[in-house]
Amino acid sequence: MAKLVLPGLVDVHTHLRVPGGEHKEDFASGTAAALAGGVTMLLAMPNTSPPLSTPEVLQATRQTAAATIRCDVGLFAGASPADIEWLPACAPFVVGLKIYLNDTFGPLRVEELPVLRACFEQWPAGQPIAMHAEGQSVAVGLGLAAAYGRPVHFCHVSRRDEIELIARAKEQGLPVTCEVTPHHLFLSQADAGRLGPLGDMRPRLASPADVAALWDHLASTIDCIATDHAPHTLAEKNGSTPPPGVPGLETSLPLLLTAIHDGRLTVERLVELMATNPRRLFHLPEQPDTWVEVDPEAVYTITAEGQQTKCGWTPFAGRPVRGRVERVVLRGRPAYENGRLLAPPGTGQVLPQGEEF
Ligand code: NCD
Ligand code: ZN
DSSP states (O other): OOOEEEEOEEEEEEOOOTTTOTTTOOHHHHHHHHHHTTEEEEEEOSOSSSOSOSHHHHHHHHHHHHHHOSSEEEEEEEOOGGGGGGHHHHGGGOSEEEEEOSOOSSSOOOOOHHHHHHHHHHSOTTSOEEEEOOTHHHHHHHHHHHHHTOOEEEOSOOOHHHHHHHHHHHHTTOOEEEEEOHHHHHOOHHHHHHHGGGGOOSSOOOOHHHHHHHHHHTTTTOOEEOOOBOOOOHHHHTSSSOOOOOOOTTTHHHHHHHHHHTTSSOHHHHHIIIIIHHHHHTTOOOOTTOEEEEEEEEEEEOOSTTOSSTTOOOTTTTOEEEEEEEEEEETTEEEEETTEEOOOTTOSOEESTTOOO
16 A cells, blocks of 8 residues: 555643653653654643643743644643632633543542532633543533533543443533543553553553443544553652553554554544544644655554653553554654654644733
8 A cells, every 4th residue: 555644643632741740751752752653733631740720830831832842732721629710711821621530640630519510610611621530420521511511522431331321422412522542442451460550541441342342432422532641651650659641642543553454443534533523622723734644554563662752661562563654744844754853842833822921
């Protein structure tokens, strides 16, 4: 097959660890990993330290981003019970609000109904809300979407019960959307023992039946594939209290291209899941003269070595894949070519553009 040209991919769920976790990843290394994976625009999560829950922290983080990013980056504001009053003032600096209903890495959590209600009442209408909701929390998110009549996006859905409930809610006309991650599509509990802490993330790896349900819904219920790139150092992962999370920016497209080769996915659906739908759901701008050139026939094995991410490991090491990113062009300029990074820090744009900072 000839070379395949894809639009620049949009990852709506990335952890870049700025501020406070730069030893795991920073804007320059994380956006380098993005380009190596064919991602030209990404949305960065707010569970940093301090978290992205006040306008001051957001403005400072936007400034750091403007100087150091190699692809386009939007930030999420994080809902924090102590900072709820700041939500409206945060809105101009971000692409959406992230609400964590379940435990994961970092302190951001909303557990009380009055705080959840305040989020929905104070966050500007028309600006996206994304939720980390597992199990019964999915029903809470659906209830809020119904009660407030506004869109809710469910992050990293991983279980059959959850995706089937979301499918029903969509059938009923609720304005909800969802994403799945490559690690929940290509790994299961069957891999957890082999991987140890390198296979620990939130939501946890699910059963093979859950994985099958996600694949069943990929052509219908699921709106986006997002990496949930969540780098931690090997020392942290092998320590006594390993933090949850796995990197994914550089492995997602090769895994999905392999699925296309295997007949489990089409190129058209991949483009919807990783470019068209993400842009539409999060009101993201087009990137003119931006594309990704892929060799769909390149056969190789994923390795930890040679990655751009600072963390230096991947749960997919040793996996054979078919499909390699050869070249990425961002706004007419070569940004990545055959393993070489060409986009210097500061060449990406911070979204939304045009805000004073
Ligand atoms: C994420 C992280 O490390 O920030 N970890 C994870 O296991 N996915 C947080 C998150 O997205 O839940
Ligand atoms: Zn995440």
